[in-house]
Amino acid sequence: QMQLQESGPGLVKPSQTLSLTCTVSGVSISSDGYWWSWIRQHPGKGLEWVGYAHHSGSSFFNPSLRSRCTMSIDTSKNQLSLNVDSVTAADTAVYYCARYDTSDYDHLPLDSWGQGTLVTVSS
């Protein structure tokens, strides 16, 4: 059974870089049909898409975050990573990783999610 588990520091200081990891189990992160995504949710607010990454190296980002975000995939560890530079309090959120399954005729957007990890930006 597929599982996604986010991990990272719960607290980051303003202006520093936020680094998160999503460990995928039960499926191969390097399957050509899978895109991997980060989504965040500010406290008490709605969902905000951060970006997609594919093991081939392709990635796409929310235009509002593109200049500060990088995503990478480590196929040897079956992990997805997210870095957000120059964080402010506005980056405080629960960060989720999720899969977009395009492996079959029906594409399944964000069909499996991790439990999420809360990141607080504060000095």
Next chain:
Amino acid sequence: QSALTQPPSASGSPGQSVTISCTGTNSDVGAQNYVAWYQQHPGKAPKFIIYEVRKRPSGVPDRFSGSKSGSTASLTISGLQAEDEADYYCCYYAGRSVLFGGGTKLTVL
């Protein structure tokens, strides 16, 4: 990119039906049928319940149905149950980006 527009709240009694709308533009919801819906209970991760406007992933009850007219997509939950009380988010996922709606809090009276 602007978020899709959802009503902040909706409510219904057990057994009734409720419909939640999701309004976009001719450039997103109105352009293609790549609309999905997610259910989120408090403190939990979102759960995928509808894709391509009206298709249900396996395991999702047929009480959940989706539709679209022009630039407005809708989620209808029939035979409301207490466990349906949750936040619901629509999502447009075509191309190289994803747009979420602001979310609708559904209360089962």
